[in-house]
Amino acid sequence: xxxxxxxxxxxxxxxxxxxxxxxxxxxxxxxxxxxxxxxxxxxxxxxxxxxxxxxxxxxxxxxxxxxxxxxxxxxxxxxxxxxxxxxxxxxxxxxxxxxxxxxxxxxxxxxxxxxxxxxxxxxxxxxxxxxxxxxxxxxxxxxxxxxxxxxxxxxxxxxxxxxxxxxxxxxxxxxxxxxxxxxxxxxxxxxxxxxxxxxxxxxx
Numbered sequence: 001x002x003x004x005x006x007x008x009x010x011x012x013x014x015x016x017x018x019x020x021x022x023x024x025x026x027x028x029x030x031x032x033x034x035x036x037x038x039x040x041x042x043x044x045x046x047x048x049x050x051x052x053x054x055x056x057x058x059x060x061x062x063x064x065x066x067x068x069x070x071x072x073x074x075x076x077x078x079x080x081x082x083x084x085x086x087x088x089x090x091x092x093x094x095x096x097x098x099x100x101x102x103x104x105x106x107x108x109x110x111x112x113x114x115x116x117x118x119x120x121x122x123x124x125x126x127x128x129x130x131x132x133x134x135x136x137x138x139x140x141x142x143x144x145x146x147x148x149x150x151x152x153x154x155x156x157x158x159x160x161x162x163x164x165x166x167x168x169x170x171x172x173x174x175x176x177x178x179x180x181x182x183x184x185x186x187x188x189x190x191x192x193x194x195x196x197x198x199x200x201x202x203x204x
Contacts, residue, residue: 018124048099
């Protein structure tokens with residue numbers, strides 16, 4: 001019987017367009033597949049060091065994230081092993097990446113870094129779009145990212161089975177991608193870059 005504890009973690013911020021890639025991936029894998037009991041699927045959001053206990057408990061860690069590689073938008077990379085913390089700290093897009101790099105460093109310092117690390121990341125196209133969803137070129141990489149993740153889980157002796165019933169959501173139902181995209185007001189009713197009154201852009 002497989003005793004490896006496996007954590008599949010999506011990190012990022014759903015409210016800033018392609019920053020939500022990681023969370024959308026873990027939502028999708030939860031919606032489509034079931035896994036053995038040693039697999040935990042988690043929306044890590046932007047929780048930073050609050051994720052440390054979960055990472056310390058894992059033997060294998062798979063992370064979905066949007067990462068600025070300096071590549072063309074939509075480029076996906078698979079990073080493995082000790083390259084993962086180094087890679088996530090190379091060029092930060094947001095505070096959540098600083099926080100998660102610190103999580104990995106803290107886990108290593110306490111002797112509880114997972115034995116196997118995998119990062120499945122995509123180069124974002126757009127981040128400065130408050131309330132926006134994934135751009136098409138990034139959303140198109142979700143399915144290939146899930147294929148890679150399922151292959152790793154099978155390699156770790158925790159293969160997925162296609163769901164035959166609705167899944168219990170792992171994020172707030174109000175933030176589900178179909179609701180989130182379907183209820184977003186048009187740009188002329190909701191300013192995309194923040195509150196123009198505070199950014200002094202109304203007169204620009």
